[in-house]
Structures are given as C-alpha cells and as structure tokens.
Amino acid sequence: MRYQPVMGLEIHAELLTDSKVFCTCQNEFGGSENTRVCPRCSGLPGTLPLLNHDAVRLAAKAGFATDCTVNNYSAFDRKNYFYPDLPKAYQITQFEHPICTDGHITVVGGKDIRINRIHIEEDAGKLVHDDYEGISMADYNRCGVPLIEIVTEPDFRSIEEVQDFVEQIALRLKYAGVCDARMEQGSMRVDVNISIMPVGSTEFGTRAELKNLNSLKAIGRAIEYEINRQSEILDNGGTVVQETRRYNDNHGDTKALRSKEEAHDYRYFPEPDIPPVLISDEDIQSIKDSMPEMPQERFARYTKEYGLPADDANLIISSKEFSDFYDEAVAINPDYKQISNLMLVEVNRQLNDSQLTISDVKYSPADLAELVKMSSDGVVSKNAAKDILKIMFDKGGKPQDIAKENGFIMDNDASGLEDIVNQVIAENADSVESFKSGNQKVFGFLMGQVIRLAGKGANPKMAKDLLTEKLK
Amino acid sequence: MALAKLREMLDKKEISAVELTQQYLDNIEKRDKDINSYITVCAESAIEDAKKAQNTIDSGNATAFTGLPISVKDNICTLGVKTTCASKMLEDFIPPYDATVMEKLKASDIVMLGKTNMDEFAMGGSSQTSYFGGVKNPYDTSRVTGGSSGGAAASVAADLCAAALGSDTGGSVRQPASFCGVTGLKPTYGAVSRWGLIAFASSLDQIGVIAKSAEDTGYLLNGIYGYDANDATSSKKSEGNYTSLVGSDVSRLKIGVPKEFFGDGLNDEIKTAVLNAVEYYKKLGCEIVDVSLPSLEYAVSAYYLISSAEAASNLSRFDGIKYGLRSGLGEDFNDLIKNSRREGFGNEVKRRIMLGNYALCSGYYDAYYKNATRIRTQLKEEYASIFEKCDVMLTPTAPTTAYKIGEQENDPVKMYLADIYTVTVNIAGLPAISTTCGYDSKGLPIGMSLIGRAFDEKTIIAVCDRFEKDFDRKEAVL
Structure with a gap:
C-alpha cells in the first residue's frame, strides 16, 4: 500500500542570554566540567530559582519571529523525574500557560504550518560515561541553560516541508538574536513525531518520536527510514508502537529508546517558587518594536525595492551576517546590484577559498561600498577593483590607499597615453603591419603592450580608443 | 527576659555578650539532655560570635541584635554549620551559604547558640519524627512539644536561648509555641525570605519566630523581614516596625470569632480558656464579631x-x-x-x-x-470577607494540649486532623500569632491564635501583647 507520512516537530533552541535561566551562572558552550555551576543550578537544599528576564524577552521575540501571540500571562510548572543529570529531580518548564501560542510559518508549496506553542524551560546537565572505570560522572554546566521549545501541529506531509521549516526557524531565530541555531553543536535540537496513514486516509496512525537529529540531512534520512520501517510493519499486518526512537547517523537507522508504557508520569504542577510571568501590553509592544527585520522581510526589500533577482536575494539572506554586511554597504553606496554582484561572486569566492565567514574579513562594509563606487566612478578599472579587493582581503586597508600605493588609480591624461601608444606602434612594426593586413587578433597583443607600459592605472577605454585611432 | 531588656543590659554593660551567651550555653549543658531541643550546639562559635558582638558594643556600634543569643531551626541553612532537617538524609550536610535571615541577623552580630531539633523535614506536629530523637516538653518531659518547630519552642520555654527562629508550613511555629507555653509568630507569606530555608511546601512555608512574648516576636521579626531578590515569592509590601503598635489602644478593634473553630473535637478546657480570652477583649471594649469560615x-x-x-x-x-x-x-x-x-x-x-x-x-x-x-481560592475569599467584618480573628491554636509521647504520633490521620486550626492561615498566606491563654487541669499551657490581615503583623502583635500584659504566664519548671 502507499502511505502518507504525517509529522509534527518539537524544536528545542538554546537562548542567547548572558546567564542561565534561573541563576547567574554564565550561559556558554564548552569548557571544563562543572565550572559554571552554583548552589542554585546544582539544586542545593534551600536554594530558589531566580528568573532571568532576558530569557523571557528572547522567548517573546521567538514568538514574534514565528507569528505567535505573545501572552500577557504565562507561568512555570515542574516536570518531575529522576535522572542524575537533573539535580533538582524536576525540570522547570511551562506546561499549562506557555508564553507564546498560535503561530505559523509558510513552507515550500505555500503551505502554512501551524505552531501550537513556544514555552520556556531549563536544560539538564550531561552524564559522562567512563566505560573503562565503569562509572558515570555528572557535568552540570548545561543545567539551567535557557531553552525554548517550539511545538508544531502535525501539519507536515513531506521531508521537504520539514526541512524547509527547520531551515526557516533556524534563520529566523538567528535573525531575531534568539538562538545561534547550531544543530551540530546542539544549540538547536529537532525531534520529529511521525506516523503514516494510507494515502487518502484522514485518520492518523500511531506515532513514533525521533530524537538525535543533528542536521537537515539527518532529519531527511531519519524520516525516510521511519516511513519505510512503519510501512513495512503495516504491510505485514503489524501495528506501530508508540515509542521514542533514537536516530543513529552512522547506520542511518532508528532504534527504540522507550515505549509508551515505560514513559514517565511527569506529575506536572505549578512551580510554587516562581510567580506567574505578567507582561503588560506596553512591554509586549516594546519587545515587538525591538524586533530586527526578519529574513522574509529582507527578501521582500531586496527583490521589490532593490530589484535584485530572487535567487540573489535568497543567497544574501541565508546568512544574517552576510546580509547585515550587504545592508551596511548599500547604506553607504546604494549601488544595490553592483554590491550584490561583488559580494555574491568575488567576496563569496574569497570566503569559500579561505573557509572564513564574512565576520572574519579584514575589510568593512564601508570599504566595500567605497571600492564599488571607485569602480563605477571610473577611478579604478574593473580589473583593478578585483586586485584591490584581493589585497583588502589578504592584508586589510582602505581601497583608496591600496589603489594609490599600487598605482591603480586610472590615469586620464590622454597626452601621456598617446605617447605610449605611439611608442608601442613604433616598436612593434611587424604586429602593426599584421593588424593592418586583417589580423584582428594582434590588437589584443598591442593593447597588452600599452597597458604594460602605462601601468594598472591606465584607462583601458581611453587606451583602446587611442590605439584604434592610431592604427587606422 | 525581654529582648529589649537584654539589649538595654548589654548596652549599659550590665552584662557582657560573652557572659550572656555563656549563661545560655550553661543552661543547654544542664537541661538539654532531658529536652533534646538542640541537634547541634555551637558552643565555641557562639562564644566567638559573642566576643565579636562585644567588640561592636564596645565600639558603640551595637544595633538591635548585637550580642543576643538565639537558636535556629535545623532546616534553616547556616554557613559552615550542619543543617540536617533532623534527617538521616542530611546528617552531615554543611551548607556553603547562609539563609537570608541568617545573613541579616549576622550582619548585626547576633549570636547563634545552635540548631534546633524538629520533625524530620518539618513534617509532623510532635517533633518525634526526628532522626536525632524526639524533643521533650519542658513543662512535662513525658510529653511532646508539638511540632515541627518543637526544638525551637522548647529552647525558648526552657531558657536555652533568648529567642528562636522556626518555620511554619501548617502550624509548625504556632502549635509547638502553644504546647510549650511561649509565643509563636507566623508572618504573612512573602514577608520573610525563604532563601536558605530547606523547602517542605514552597507555597506554604514561612520562617517564623518563637519567643517569650508577642513583643519579642515582633522585635526579632524586625531583623529578618523584607523583600529579597533571591526569593521571587518574597514581597515588598512589608513595612517593618512590627512593635510600633505595642502599648497602643486596641480597644476599638473588632475581633472575629469563627464558630467553626469551636465545634466538635475541641477539648473543653481549651474552649473555655479561649472563650475567656474573647471575654477579656470584650471587657477591654473590643467589639466581638461572629464570623464564619465554612471551608x-x-x-x-x-x-x-x-x-x-x-x-x-x-x-x-x-x-x-x-x-x-x-x-x-x-x-x-x-x-x-x-x-x-x-x-x-x-x-x-x-x-x-x-x-x-x-x-x-x-x-x-x-x-x-x-x-x-480550588479550596485554597475559596478559603482566601472567605478570609477576605471575614476581614471586612473584623480586624483580627481569634481561634484556638490546637484542639488539645501537649499529649504523652507515644500517645498519638503513630496515628497519621489523628495527627493530621490536629492541624485543623492552624493550616488555613498558611493556605491563605496570612499572619498569625499564638500565645498562652490558660493552663489545663494538668498545668499544661493552652494556646490561642490571633490571625490578621496580610502584612498586618503589627496589629496582631499589639492585640496579643495586650493580652499577655494582663496574663499571668507560668514558666516551665525544670
């Protein structure tokens, strides 16, 4: 039988706050074990959580980035379970009253994916297993790192929709400054709930929850595997079990972690140590006003106002830093098309060759804007501009200075150039003869000689005109 | 002796802080083997505290608490001093921080004599569930102290400290105060920071004070109340000056008497004693109002x-x-x-x-x-309407006086039901104070409670003080 997959996502994203969500420990990635731990986040008796309001603000921003309603009233609950990486043996989360609800994102094919909710919660620590010694050790650095969980409705019907959604979420969270969305580092983690049903059916099947998906590719492979696995079960007359499955990227398969029967009863109840979070309409508005331009808005601006082709606009917005760089450059020199071309071709080539990102380069958007202006004003030639960009990349420096130091400034003195042209014609009598007898190819050689003598500052058009004139 | 009086003696150098501390340590040495009110006695550090306090006094910088020796319930975290919650679980737990209340009092060079015994994790009304053995009532060592702050109440009753910090989740300060013939104040929820109080039930727990008088409870509350950024449930509404109404005219206040608190299950001797207290206020000129708490x-x-x-x-x-x-x-x-x-x-x-x-x-x-x-919401509403009709509500603190050790602690349902007169205050987050209003035929103290509006500790302290001034309190004889 042919089956239709039905999928919903749960996405955990680490918030870019300076400190943890319920204490003042630094919120960072990496570092030695248990170096960012205090009595609060390690659950010492007598300690109480201290809500980081930056986390609330960022969660609200995530809501605005996904067209959610940001609620005036939200509240924390406790999710109770024992595990050695959870020092209090409960996770503080938002269960009944999440901060954001009812959002949506449009994915490929123009389809709307509904977002049920976004809530704030704390991350757990990590266990480090030492198989040699046969012991496990707890690292609490990640305990209390602020997370949001974005929960969608089961609206996905294809891998492409899922991947597009995940890409868009990652980009929007980055743009909003909410999360750096590095899936491979785990700062954004995607769980896929997936069931299948016969094509044409409207009744959902039993779902499995897929975990440990560290890239878009892994998401695609895991879903594909799972569709096949569930199809095979149904085709053989079996029933799919509701369970959590872990994806293994080395094997490209999923393995059962725990079934519904083994699932915890989390005994949720309202967190008595934190009063409900009340955000006034004014505060909600001011958070909304502080939202940076989202990628989809930038796309519209680039294509409609700047007249960039859709493909170019998409390439620029795909990295916020790259797009910011572009915006800063065009703010100085509104030559949208030329700057876009230079960045998408020459700059991208530099970055690819060197494995760097735009934030690493030695020149500023202003330098780039200036360079494009110098080129379009005829101060330097197009070829000289490329050479200047290379020097800017390698050593840094202002394009004006580089042009002057290297003699790239276009020389518009016709009399000096005329002397050189005369000299070249005089010294290359054979070639001149050859040209006059119809060999057009020789013109290039003669031009080369002129430029060689005149230097990179020579005005190529002027040289060409003069040479043409003299060769008549 | 009243805390204000001790303050005066210390300031006038009639006694040194070290001498005062040594007196209490001697009392502990002599009497506490029979009472078991302390889990940890900090004899050495208390003397150090006292020396430091005396220096402060000598340099003329003494504040309200400088040199006053107190006991601290063993569920309140004390930096470097074992905090066990009377549990085997935390037998050797030494907190790396002070509770906010301790930080505040230490800043004023208070002397901490030690950590008091209690029901394990403050769960109980007898102080017999302690891993370190039960606490015995100074009025009759064959009887319980009540709980869970039984060690705190007994330490005050037996003069093993000048005053005590306890905690009250469902009556744990008031009921042992009533069993041990002393005064216990449970502040409004949020009046005192819970940072460092090892949580039993977060939405109900409050650190409270047990002392020899209502005035003393207010005196000590002045040192510990206040908003604390470390406790998101602490409040900025408290104004302090908890003894400011002591001695003022309370005769124009309306006192509510809820009929539900005087029904079946209340011991007759207690009923009589508490109604006598109502009569006292009536004679004083207070208007007595019938009120009701149906829930x-x-x-x-x-x-x-x-x-x-x-x-x-x-x-x-x-x-x-x-x-x-x-x-x-x-x-x-x-x-x-x-x-x-x-x-x-x-x-x-x-x-x-x-x-x-x-x-x-x-x-x-x-x-x-x-x-x-839902019941919680209902109770809050009922209290709100009660306090439209009166300023203070007067009730018995417990349905019985101190019972024999072993008599009922092993009957959980009976134990739970005995909390009936105290728990509504915690559920509604209100302040309440318990003081002795009589003695039963065995000579055991009977407690009455005065319940006030949220953040209006001043009034119940003043009303309670008025009664205490005219009441002949009998000290425990050891």
Whole structure:
C-alpha cells in the first residue's frame, strides 16, 4: 500500500542570554566540567530559582519571529523525574500557560504550518560515561541553560516541508538574536513525531518520536527510514508502537529508546517558587518594536525595492551576517546590484577559498561600498577593483590607499597615453603591419603592450580608443 | 527576659555578650539532655560570635541584635554549620551559604547558640519524627512539644536561648509555641525570605519566630523581614516596625470569632480558656464579631494534598547523587537513588512523598491537587470577607494540649486532623500569632491564635501583647 507520512516537530533552541535561566551562572558552550555551576543550578537544599528576564524577552521575540501571540500571562510548572543529570529531580518548564501560542510559518508549496506553542524551560546537565572505570560522572554546566521549545501541529506531509521549516526557524531565530541555531553543536535540537496513514486516509496512525537529529540531512534520512520501517510493519499486518526512537547517523537507522508504557508520569504542577510571568501590553509592544527585520522581510526589500533577482536575494539572506554586511554597504553606496554582484561572486569566492565567514574579513562594509563606487566612478578599472579587493582581503586597508600605493588609480591624461601608444606602434612594426593586413587578433597583443607600459592605472577605454585611432 | 531588656543590659554593660551567651550555653549543658531541643550546639562559635558582638558594643556600634543569643531551626541553612532537617538524609550536610535571615541577623552580630531539633523535614506536629530523637516538653518531659518547630519552642520555654527562629508550613511555629507555653509568630507569606530555608511546601512555608512574648516576636521579626531578590515569592509590601503598635489602644478593634473553630473535637478546657480570652477583649471594649469560615472542614485535606504534592517534588533532589546520604548498594543509578532515599528518609517523610506523588499523578491530578487549589481560592475569599467584618480573628491554636509521647504520633490521620486550626492561615498566606491563654487541669499551657490581615503583623502583635500584659504566664519548671 502507499502511505502518507504525517509529522509534527518539537524544536528545542538554546537562548542567547548572558546567564542561565534561573541563576547567574554564565550561559556558554564548552569548557571544563562543572565550572559554571552554583548552589542554585546544582539544586542545593534551600536554594530558589531566580528568573532571568532576558530569557523571557528572547522567548517573546521567538514568538514574534514565528507569528505567535505573545501572552500577557504565562507561568512555570515542574516536570518531575529522576535522572542524575537533573539535580533538582524536576525540570522547570511551562506546561499549562506557555508564553507564546498560535503561530505559523509558510513552507515550500505555500503551505502554512501551524505552531501550537513556544514555552520556556531549563536544560539538564550531561552524564559522562567512563566505560573503562565503569562509572558515570555528572557535568552540570548545561543545567539551567535557557531553552525554548517550539511545538508544531502535525501539519507536515513531506521531508521537504520539514526541512524547509527547520531551515526557516533556524534563520529566523538567528535573525531575531534568539538562538545561534547550531544543530551540530546542539544549540538547536529537532525531534520529529511521525506516523503514516494510507494515502487518502484522514485518520492518523500511531506515532513514533525521533530524537538525535543533528542536521537537515539527518532529519531527511531519519524520516525516510521511519516511513519505510512503519510501512513495512503495516504491510505485514503489524501495528506501530508508540515509542521514542533514537536516530543513529552512522547506520542511518532508528532504534527504540522507550515505549509508551515505560514513559514517565511527569506529575506536572505549578512551580510554587516562581510567580506567574505578567507582561503588560506596553512591554509586549516594546519587545515587538525591538524586533530586527526578519529574513522574509529582507527578501521582500531586496527583490521589490532593490530589484535584485530572487535567487540573489535568497543567497544574501541565508546568512544574517552576510546580509547585515550587504545592508551596511548599500547604506553607504546604494549601488544595490553592483554590491550584490561583488559580494555574491568575488567576496563569496574569497570566503569559500579561505573557509572564513564574512565576520572574519579584514575589510568593512564601508570599504566595500567605497571600492564599488571607485569602480563605477571610473577611478579604478574593473580589473583593478578585483586586485584591490584581493589585497583588502589578504592584508586589510582602505581601497583608496591600496589603489594609490599600487598605482591603480586610472590615469586620464590622454597626452601621456598617446605617447605610449605611439611608442608601442613604433616598436612593434611587424604586429602593426599584421593588424593592418586583417589580423584582428594582434590588437589584443598591442593593447597588452600599452597597458604594460602605462601601468594598472591606465584607462583601458581611453587606451583602446587611442590605439584604434592610431592604427587606422 | 525581654529582648529589649537584654539589649538595654548589654548596652549599659550590665552584662557582657560573652557572659550572656555563656549563661545560655550553661543552661543547654544542664537541661538539654532531658529536652533534646538542640541537634547541634555551637558552643565555641557562639562564644566567638559573642566576643565579636562585644567588640561592636564596645565600639558603640551595637544595633538591635548585637550580642543576643538565639537558636535556629535545623532546616534553616547556616554557613559552615550542619543543617540536617533532623534527617538521616542530611546528617552531615554543611551548607556553603547562609539563609537570608541568617545573613541579616549576622550582619548585626547576633549570636547563634545552635540548631534546633524538629520533625524530620518539618513534617509532623510532635517533633518525634526526628532522626536525632524526639524533643521533650519542658513543662512535662513525658510529653511532646508539638511540632515541627518543637526544638525551637522548647529552647525558648526552657531558657536555652533568648529567642528562636522556626518555620511554619501548617502550624509548625504556632502549635509547638502553644504546647510549650511561649509565643509563636507566623508572618504573612512573602514577608520573610525563604532563601536558605530547606523547602517542605514552597507555597506554604514561612520562617517564623518563637519567643517569650508577642513583643519579642515582633522585635526579632524586625531583623529578618523584607523583600529579597533571591526569593521571587518574597514581597515588598512589608513595612517593618512590627512593635510600633505595642502599648497602643486596641480597644476599638473588632475581633472575629469563627464558630467553626469551636465545634466538635475541641477539648473543653481549651474552649473555655479561649472563650475567656474573647471575654477579656470584650471587657477591654473590643467589639466581638461572629464570623464564619465554612471551608474549614475541607482545609486539612486541601493542606495535606498541596503540602505533600510540593514536598514530594521538593524532596526529590535528595537522590544520593550530589550531597547527603548515598547508599553504597545497587547496580545502577536507579538503585542508587532508590536505596539512598529508602535509607535516608523516615516513615512520615516517605508517607508524605507517596501521598504527594499520588495526588499529582495524571488521572488523579484533577480530583486531588486541582480540587485542593480550588479550596485554597475559596478559603482566601472567605478570609477576605471575614476581614471586612473584623480586624483580627481569634481561634484556638490546637484542639488539645501537649499529649504523652507515644500517645498519638503513630496515628497519621489523628495527627493530621490536629492541624485543623492552624493550616488555613498558611493556605491563605496570612499572619498569625499564638500565645498562652490558660493552663489545663494538668498545668499544661493552652494556646490561642490571633490571625490578621496580610502584612498586618503589627496589629496582631499589639492585640496579643495586650493580652499577655494582663496574663499571668507560668514558666516551665525544670
């Protein structure tokens, strides 16, 4: 039988706050074990959580980035379970009253994916297993790192929709400054709930929850595997079990972690140590006003106002830093098309060759804007501009200075150039003869000689005109 | 002796802080083997505290608490001093920080004599569930002190400290104060920071004061109240000056007497003594108002559901992984957690954890926890309407006086029902004070409670003080 997959996502994203969500420990990635731990986040008796309001603000921003309603009233609950990486043996989360609800994102094919909710919660620590010694050790650095969980409705019907959604979420969270969305580092983690049903059916099947998906590719492979696995079960007359499955990227398969029967009863109840979070309409508005331009808005601006082709606009917005760089450059020199071309071709080539990102380069958007202006004003030639960009990349420096130091400034003195042209014609009598007898190819050689003598500052058009004139 | 009087003596150098501290340490040495009110006595550090205090006094910088020797309940974290919650689980736990209340008092060079005994994790009304043995009542050492702050109450009653810090989740300051013939104040929820108070039931717990008089409870509350950024549930509404109305005319106040508190189950001698107190205020000129708290009959159930649910969660952190007792038995971490908890907790604590988890299970949550929160809302509303009719409500503190050790502590239902007169105050977050209003035929103290509007401790302290000034309190004879 042919089956239709039905999928919903749960996405955990680490918030870019300076400190943890319920204490003042630094919120960072990496570092030695248990170096960012205090009595609060390690659950010492007598300690109480201290809500980081930056986390609330960022969660609200995530809501605005996904067209959610940001609620005036939200509240924390406790999710109770024992595990050695959870020092209090409960996770503080938002269960009944999440901060954001009812959002949506449009994915490929123009389809709307509904977002049920976004809530704030704390991350757990990590266990480090030492198989040699046969012991496990707890690292609490990640305990209390602020997370949001974005929960969608089961609206996905294809891998492409899922991947597009995940890409868009990652980009929007980055743009909003909410999360750096590095899936491979785990700062954004995607769980896929997936069931299948016969094509044409409207009744959902039993779902499995897929975990440990560290890239878009892994998401695609895991879903594909799972569709096949569930199809095979149904085709053989079996029933799919509701369970959590872990994806293994080395094997490209999923393995059962725990079934519904083994699932915890989390005994949720309202967190008595934190009063409900009340955000006034004014505060909600001011958070909304502080939202940076989202990628989809930038796309519209680039294509409609700047007249960039859709493909170019998409390439620029795909990295916020790259797009910011572009915006800063065009703010100085509104030559949208030329700057876009230079960045998408020459700059991208530099970055690819060197494995760097735009934030690493030695020149500023202003330098780039200036360079494009110098080129379009005829101060330097197009070829000289490329050479200047290379020097800017390698050593840094202002394009004006580089042009002057290297003699790239276009020389518009016709009399000096005329002397050189005369000299070249005089010294290359054979070639001149050859040209006059119809060999057009020789013109290039003669031009080369002129430029060689005149230097990179020579005005190529002027040289060409003069040479043409003299060769008549 | 009154704290204000001790202050005066210290300031006038009629006694030195070291001498005063030594007196109490001598008392502890002599008497506490019979009472068992302290788990940890800090003899050496108390003398050090006192020397430091004396220096402050000598340099003319003494403040309200400089050199006053107090006891601290063993669920309040004290930097570098064992804080056990009277549990095997935390037998050797030494906190790396002070509770906010301790920080405040230490800044004023108070002297800490030691940590007082209690029911394990403050769960109980007898102070007999302590891992370190039960506390005995200074009025009759064959009887209980009440609980859970039994050690705190006994330490005050037996002159083993000048005043005591306790904690009150469902009556744990007021009921032992009543059993031990002293005064116990439970402040408004949020008036005192809970930072450093090892949580039993977070939405009900408040640190309170036990002392020889209402005025003394206010005196000490002045040193510990106030908003604390470390406790998000602490409030900015408290104004301090808790003794400012002491001695003022209270005769124009209206005193509410709720009929539900004088029904079946109340011992006749207690009823008589408490109604005599009502009569006292009436003669004083106060208007006595009949009020009603219809939801009282559900209060004990609601209290045990909410407090046990929160406790089950709060006590989950004691898993043998990070601190506290760790069982060496078992194969994996699940065994480690199970066995540590099995060995570390006593029966009453286990009972509450099971009760609480049961109430929170999906499928039971609505019937138990959710309904309990509805009762909570209902009680708050009923109190709000009561305080439209009166300024202070007067009730018995407990349905009995101190009973014999072993008489009823092993009957959980009977024990729970005995909390009926105290729990509504915690559920509604109100302040209340208990003082002695008489003695039964065995000479045991009878307690009455005055309940006030939220953040209006001043009034109940003043009303209580008025009664105490005309009441002949009998000291425990040891």
